[in-house]
Amino acid sequence: MNEANLADAYDPGRVEPVWYARWMQARAFTPRAATDGEGETPFVVLLPPPNVTGSLHMGHVLSSTIQDVFVRYQRMRGRETLWWPGTDHAGIATQKVVERGLRQQGIEPRQLGREEFIARCWEWKQRSHEHIVRQMQRVGWSLDWEREYFTLDEERSHAVREVFIRLYDKGLVYRGRYITHWCPACRTALSDEEVVHEETQATLWTVRYPLVQGGSIEVATTRPETIVGDVAVAIHPDDPRTAALVGQRVRLPLVGREIPILADASVDMEFGSGLVKITPAHDANDFHVGKRHGLDMPVVIDPDGRMNALAGPLAGLDRFAARDEILRRLEAEGLLAGQKPHTLSRGTHDRCGSVIEPYLSDQWFVRMQPLAAAAIRAVEDGRLHFTPERWRNVYLHWMHNIQDWCISRQLWWGHRIPIYTCKGCALMLAAHAAPAQCTRCGGHDFAQDEDVLDTWFSSWLCPFSPMGWPRVTADLERYHPTTLLVTGPDIIFFWVARMVMASLEFMGTVPFEHVLLNGILRDGQGRKMSKSLGNSPEPIALMDAHGADAVRFAMVMLSPPGQDTFFDDKLVETGRHFANKIWNAARLVLNAAARDGWDVALGLGATAGAPAGAQAPQVFQAASASDAFTQACAGMWQDAFARALPAEALGGLRLEDRWILHAYDETVRAIATEMQALRANEAASRLYHFFWDEYCAWYLESIKPRIYGEDIDSKRTGHVVALVLLAQSCKLLSPFMPFLAEELWSRTPGTQGLVLTAAFPRPVAALRDAEAAERFGLMMQATGALRTLRSELRVPPGKKAPALVHSASGTLGAWSGETGELLMLHAKLASLAPVKGRPPESAAVVVGDGALYVPLGALVDLDAERERLTRELEKADGDLARLEAKLANRGFVDKAPAAVVDAERQRREQLIDHRARIVTSLSEMSGKG
């Protein structure tokens, strides 16, 4: 029990902090054998490992809370459930953070040396890890921390090396000198996926290249600074100028070097001047031209983005400064023939935003096509599903057009490439450790590759590396493949697709059965929430302000699968209000029962030992310590939901009891359906509606006279149903709002253990009661109509009005008993008496098979009432006309399903009746008024 008191207003800050530790203590997140007939296959979810140096952002909160909802739901259903946590070493991100920290201390990272630098990274990782784990626990995620891994720990490193070695030996990993994306700020190569392309306004310059034989040609370029790296000028073979130009040479402006003009079909004749400069070392397209024609490939830019010695007068300048400089010089020499604005798609590094430099260097690659083939089949033959389904096409399109994966990074923090080169004969061997002896020359001296692997080269093993692969462990056999992966569509290529390939290659199975893509959170302007934009609210601060449960509920309810969500702090208030509502409803139910004394409230004998008295919350606590009481309650809960309520024992269920139990059962069914379809948002909505509108607004209001009244039987039944449904609601709420659910569960008598391990409610056929649903529905409808009437006629809220009821069937049976009593309560009626016809000077409400009349007395003027009735008549006429037209349409009557036609006919009868009674009311009123 927490310090929060049921007498106080809800304060999540006092309720939430204690529970996570209790759950851990109970080892509630480690998988346990299935119960409730929940099959043999465990429900396994892999947490997308957050960057260890990062901190939680709203995207994590959304995605992982959705996971938690499914995990908690399945766990409560009785399925063996495992949600596997881990953190990612995040190569570039972490290295940059540590570098920045060192520079702030005046230390230049590269001078520190590799080993020392890595040691600093580990220190930083240690601190950072603690921070992010605390954050994850704050949100309440039910992860099995006993199985936590780190993508750079020893076991994962072994798996990474093993995978590299196997791929290398199979010829799927190769080293080569190719153009790759290079980040000059991070001084490393990148994969295609790490480059974001954006449309940019640039300039297309036209530069005059003098022909050696005299005259000149014009060449268009957006990158004049690379002129120093040009090795040729290309023209399309079909260009009419080809015959005259090919074979000629031009003299490079400023540089003076002579280069050939050659023909290549990749040139677009329509673009620019139809002549293109070829810089193989600094342009991907030019690289291919260079390959085709066997050209030199001089690198003129250094890894840090500055022009190198080959750039002559530009040497030492940053590439953009060099651009300005060369333009100035070209201009001065009259070689700049023109310039015009030009939009181009420019690549930047997704981590640091620097403009990518296409760069020729030696890198390691994974040959992807052989791996992709299996990954395509797995989706095409249905072993792997996407929700929403359209993402399947995104995945397949990428797979079909897959490019080789550049996996080497010129960094220190990461998995060092397990390649050892013999210093004697240059033989390269892939191995877990330095080989003792060279297999070719017998040498003993080896040098390990200096580079590390792309972070994703460890992440793509997550479906099996946490389980100890390549060792065959019990966990590997039991929990691979996993069941569900929930993640954002932005990492389908980075991660999802690659995991599929890795699992198929090394495990022979898909890594998971379902992929649920959650939406991306956007701010009010539609921008993706990101740390760099600073437009993402700080989740912990949000939880401090509103409670973790509130944030969780809001995120889940407001984010349908695969749809981007515009997020606003205000949305979280919906969750906070709901939490508050739940708390207050529990206060009402628990305190009311306690006030009556638990023995009375629950029909236990006076010997049960539950003290009665005024100190409600304490009474409640003391009561739950009583064994006899606890057992009695527990039995009752069980009876209630295993075999329907023992109605007689409770003194008989009243209409509202039967109705709310029916509504509860409907909700249980709906939630099961929605969860099955992976629509957690819909499940949350159903729960919200049930608890707020049905349980609180109608049911609890209905039973107040009973639980505050004198009739013991009636009181008792009300208490029991209210308490039972409170307990059941705690279970329903637990996946979504686990802290509050746990707190209230612990305070509800008869509950045992933790709610997160309680059995999730299942539908109970015996609770269904169509008749109660119909009668209560009628009462709600009449209440609504009477309330509107009161409001429109300006009856003071405190004033109770007498009402008369007329039934067309003549029996008045429907309104004579419980229905009438409930109506009097909700519509604030002083009395409800039968009447044959419409009394004079009364307002009428037409409902069901009869009408309700409220004598106006001196309350209102008749004109207002006449006006109101006239409006209602117009509406009825409109409805009727529309319906008549529909039924007069032979096409509809002949072709629509019989049930639909019947329903419409029935509705017409009702409407005719309804209208007639309005007309009667009006004419009587005219007669009198």
Next chain:
RNA sequence: GGGCGAAUAGCUCAGUCGGCCAGAGCGCCUGCCUUACAAGCAGGAGGCCACAGGUUCGAGCCCUGUUUCGCCCACCA
């Protein structure tokens, strides 16, 4: 240049198999501090379901086209 998504109340969004009068939260207006809750209760206003055609007895939903916005992919210098 290709592909995908969105367009529904003032705002943010649901709307599942085409079938009652299109819903919710927030905001707005009116009235209520009614013994769980003013973080609340009751009532209300507010909609050419982007536009134009089509299919159908019937369309927010299916088809075709158009417009606007967003995203992804792509080696036009």
